[in-house]
Amino acid sequence: MRLCTRGCRPYDRRQNYLAFFWRETNPLSLFFDHLQIQVVSGGQTGVDRAALDAAIQLDLPHGGWCPRGRLAEDGPLPPHYQLRESRSANYAVRTRKNVVDSDGTLILYRGEMTGGTDLTRRLARQHHRPCLPLDLAGQPSPDRAAAWVIAQKINVLNIAGPRESSCPGVYQQALDYCRQLLERLV
Known part of the structure; x- marks a missing residue:
């Protein structure tokens, strides 16, 4: 050493x-x-869960908002995900809270942004929060996202994207990408 x-x-x-x-x-x-990265996410299957799992694997602080009842498409979120429940069971409420409470949002998607992923992008724009959408189909470099996080001085990073049922295989692809990105930032 x-x-x-x-x-x-x-x-x-x-x-x-x-x-x-x-x-x-x-x-x-x-x-x-000088960066103290904290990953926040809504805890849904797919990209959200991959971001949280990458943070946990790298022993980074994580958190965020989830719907009341810790709802996700595969059932209630396990307690090892340190998310706070919003007062509403509506997914859009937790999406807004995660965008507003973070310094910037990284959106990982494949193909076209739809549903909650597109809502995340629109909320970031509406609330004047930095947002970097990256299409995983194009195999973007984690260096690009790392440079963006640094340039935007992001300490609390919201990572969002499609759920596993609407984009099969996105969990593993996002997990690999998030690990590479976060390894560059710690």
Whole structure:
């Protein structure tokens, strides 16, 4: 273990080489030690759940709002997801609260934005919150999202997108993407 000459955190050479290379060669990495990322989401299956699981796997703070009764399409959310229940069982209420209570929203989708995913985009615009929609079908680079998070000075990041039933396979794709993104930010 040695101290980075730029005054950032000590690093361990045994860590993932690609993450090390990206941090050491990217000028934006100078700002990483000042970010304290918290992931928020509504807890629905698909992208929401993938974002929360990625945060949990990386031991990052997570939270957000969920509908009353901890509703999700696969039943009540398990208690290990640290979400607060809104007073309403309406999904749109928790979507609005997550957009408003966060510093910015990352929307991960495939193909076309519909339903709650499109509502999230419209609410971010309506409430003048930074929003980055990324089509996972185009295999976007996590570096792009990381640069956006840094440029927007986002500490509380809302991650949203379609549910698993409307976009089969999106959970795993979003989980992989969120892990790569969050690894770049911690």
